[in-house]
Amino acid sequence: MVDPLLSVRDLKVHFSVGRGLLNPGQLVKAVDGVSFDIAPGEVVGLVGESGSGKTTLGRSVLRLIEPTSGSIKFNGTELVGLEAQRMKALRSDMQIIFQDPFASLNPRMSVREIIGEALFLHGIGSSADREDRITALLDRVGLPATAAPRFPHEFSGGQRQRIGIARALAVNPKFIVADEPVSALDVSIQAQIINLLQDLRREMGLSLLFIGHDLSVIEYLCDRVVVLYLGKVMETAKAADLYASPRHPYTRALLDAAPVTHPDARRERVALKGDPPSPINPPSGCVFRTRCPFAVEACAQTQPPLTAFGDDQHVACIRANELNLAEYNVQSAATG
Amino acid sequence: MADLTREAGETLATTAPPQSYWRRVRKRFMRHKPAVFGLCFLVLMAIVVVFGPFVLPYGFDQQDYDLIGLPGPMNAEHWLGTDQLGRDATTRLIYGGRVSLAVGLAGALVATFLGTLIGALAGFYRGWVDTILMRFTDIMLSIPPLPLVLLLSSLFRPSPPLLVGIIGGLIWMGTARLVRSQFLALREREFVEAARALGASGPRLIVRHILPNAIGPITVAATLAVGSAIMTESALSFLGFGILPPTPSWGNLLNAASPWLSTAPWLAIAPGLCILLTVLSVNFLGDGLRDAMEPRE
Numbered sequence: 001m002v003d004p005l006l007s008v009r010d011l012k013v014h015f016s017v018g019r020g021l022l023n024p025g026q027l028v029k030a031v032d033g034v035s036f037d038i039a040p041g042e043v044v045g046l047v048g049e050s051g052s053g054k055t056t057l058g059r060s061v062l063r064l065i066e067p068t069s070g071s072i073k074f075n076g077t078e079l080v081g082l083e084a085q086r087m088k089a090l091r092s093d094m095q096i097i098f099q100d101p102f103a104s105l106n107p108r109m110s111v112r113e114i115i116g117e118a119l120f121l122h123g124i125g126s127s128a129d130r131e132d133r134i135t136a137l138l139d140r141v142g143l144p145a146t147a148a149p150r151f152p153h154e155f156s157g158g159q160r161q162r163i164g165i166a167r168a169l170a171v172n173p174k175f176i177v178a179d180e181p182v183s184a185l186d187v188s189i190q191a192q193i194i195n196l197l198q199d200l201r202r203e204m205g206l207s208l209l210f211i212g213h214d215l216s217v218i219e220y221l222c223d224r225v226v227v228l229y230l231g232k233v234m235e236t237a238k239a240a241d242l243y244a245s246p247r248h249p250y251t252r253a254l255l256d257a258a259p260v261t262h263p264d265a266r267r268e269r270v271a272l273k274g275d276p277p278s279p280i281n282p283p284s285g286c287v288f289r290t291r292c293p294f295a296v297e298a299c300a301q302t303q304p305p306l307t308a309f310g311d312d313q314h315v316a317c318i319r320a321n322e323l324n325l326a327e328y329n330v331q332s333a334a335t336g
Numbered sequence: 337m338a339d340l341t342r343e344a345g346e347t348l349a350t351t352a353p354p355q356s357y358w359r360r361v362r363k364r365f366m367r368h369k370p371a372v373f374g375l376c377f378l379v380l381m382a383i384v385v386v387f388g389p390f391v392l393p394y395g396f397d398q399q400d401y402d403l404i405g406l407p408g409p410m411n412a413e414h415w416l417g418t419d420q421l422g423r424d425a426t427t428r429l430i431y432g433g434r435v436s437l438a439v440g441l442a443g444a445l446v447a448t449f450l451g452t453l454i455g456a457l458a459g460f461y462r463g464w465v466d467t468i469l470m471r472f473t474d475i476m477l478s479i480p481p482l483p484l485v486l487l488l489s490s491l492f493r494p495s496p497p498l499l500v501g502i503i504g505g506l507i508w509m510g511t512a513r514l515v516r517s518q519f520l521a522l523r524e525r526e527f528v529e530a531a532r533a534l535g536a537s538g539p540r541l542i543v544r545h546i547l548p549n550a551i552g553p554i555t556v557a558a559t560l561a562v563g564s565a566i567m568t569e570s571a572l573s574f575l576g577f578g579i580l581p582p583t584p585s586w587g588n589l590l591n592a593a594s595p596w597l598s599t600a601p602w603l604a605i606a607p608g609l610c611i612l613l614t615v616l617s618v619n620f621l622g623d624g625l626r627d628a629m630e631p632r633e
């Protein structure tokens with residue numbers, strides 16, 4: 001296997017909340033011991049409910065949020081604890097696209113200034129040919145050159161998202177964290193942006209960490225999928241394997257929660273009740289056991305390690321062997 | 337699909353020229369009548385106090401020795417009469433306006449600079465920087481200004497530049513708190529995070545990304561600070577700790593007129609009215625700017 005571009009090992013991001021003068025506060029384990037790799041040119045999907053820590057994970061990989069512990073190796077360089085000057089140099093290799101195209105562009109800067117700043121900060125091109133580069137970048141994301149002097153509020157959501165993508169591309173990154181880049185857009189625009197990302201990936205050999213909760217988008221775009229729950233990896237597998245044969249009950253539940261495209265297509269479903277438990281006080285053992293329809297007593301005892309199944313599928317469930325989730329139906333669970 | 341977008345972009349391009357933030361601000365501001373009135377009054381007042389002394393036939397400390405003793409009546413030669421030292425009251429009022437407005441404006445600038453600096457550092461860096469700066473702000477807020485000023489006035493008489501510094505030092509706290517809250521909110525916005533992801537430094541984030549987005553509230557606070565600076569200057573001068581005679585200011589004119597309140601009330605009414613109308617106009621202007629720059633969209 002090729003050396004991974006990004007290699008995350010046992011990453012933890014803990015926040016203390018409610019800390020005051022006399023109150024020691026409580027620890028929120030937003031990301032708790034996550035490991036995964038992204039190969040050059042690979043698109044990895046990161047899925048999970050809100051509050052599962054996917055956004056925190058995405059930002060801490062870029063050190064926009066400081067990790068509490070663990071290791072992030074990018075192209076062989078350890079990012080955790082890397083000094084600011086070298087981190088800045090590396091930032092041209094790793095960029096981010098945000099969810100909300102209305103919050104991610106500075107309303108007081110024109111498109112030219114927004115993209116130009118990226119070029120300026122990394123000393124790309126002379127000030128004379130920056131204008132050409134900006135035009136080329138706008139063209140690359142499907143915007144006319146006349147967009148350059150305009151301000152963000154003059155654009156629609158989809159157009160703004162294109163500007164955000166142009167800003168990220170300006171520094172020629174190898175890797176982009178796409179934090180739910182289409183969740184805030186109309187469905188018709190979503191397809192355009194996803195196709196744009198798909199094109200860029202093909203032409204520039206970009207690696208992506210694509211954070212999302214729309215499973216059909218993830219399936220379409222991603223090579224591999226990481227399923228996150230309460231800051232822990234539940235399952236990771238090639239996209240095709242994950243969708244065809246999920247091995248973790250949580251993965252199966254997520255897949256079942258996605259709407260089916262045909263009204264006659266009825267399936268047995270694993271439905272989840274309630275909300276995820278508080279990350280301040282997570283359940284003992286397997287964090288998912290409180291909502292898992294297959295939980296047994298043993299689940300409360302130990303945290304299940306990620307165990308390899310077949311070709312590059314890893315599952316954190318002690319019952320993964322005995323459960324046959326691909327053909328599971330509700331009746332047998334009710335009686336068994 | 338890309339063609340569609342390009343087309344949409346083209347239609348966008350053929351409409352009005354790029355609408356900057358300030359163009360929209362001006363449009364909204366013009367709809368706020370009291371603010372437009374306030375602005376007009378202030379511009380008029382500025383013209384009068386800046387150019388008036390060149391036109392008036394008297395100097396501000398020029399005495400007519402025949403009129404010394406009691407305040408002189410209003411007449412064609414002396415529109416607001418003369419004071420007990422035989423000086424033309426109109427000249428002194430206009431000249432005093434020049435002093436009061438200049439000191440007020442300068443004091444507000446100092447206050448805005450101090451408040452923005454302290455608020456920006458506290459809100460951006462948080463942690464112990466925030467704790468130290470904000471406790472300092474709290475302490476400054478809990479010192480009652482007038483007893484402090486009376487105490488200081490028994491020790492020394494400030495020069496005008498020092499007075500500007502003192503006024504600024506007495507009124508910056510509100511701006512600091514406001515700017516801090518703006519920075520706390522703005523630093524979490526995604527466009528700031530995007531700049532951080534590009535490797536922008538702390539000072540760059542503060543100056544290029546956060547400050548321009550807080551400029552609305554800061555401008556409003558600065559405008560209102562002009563009002564409080566003028567009031568503070570008047571109060572200090574009235575108490576004998578501000579601008580000292582013979583240089584007139586609206587505050588010390590009020591003080592000088594107080595013995596003659598029953599015989600020559602116009603000597604007190606004129607500077608009082610000037611303070612009132614100026615501060616009122618400044619506050620109207622601030623309200624209008626707030627509506628124009630921080631619209632609830």
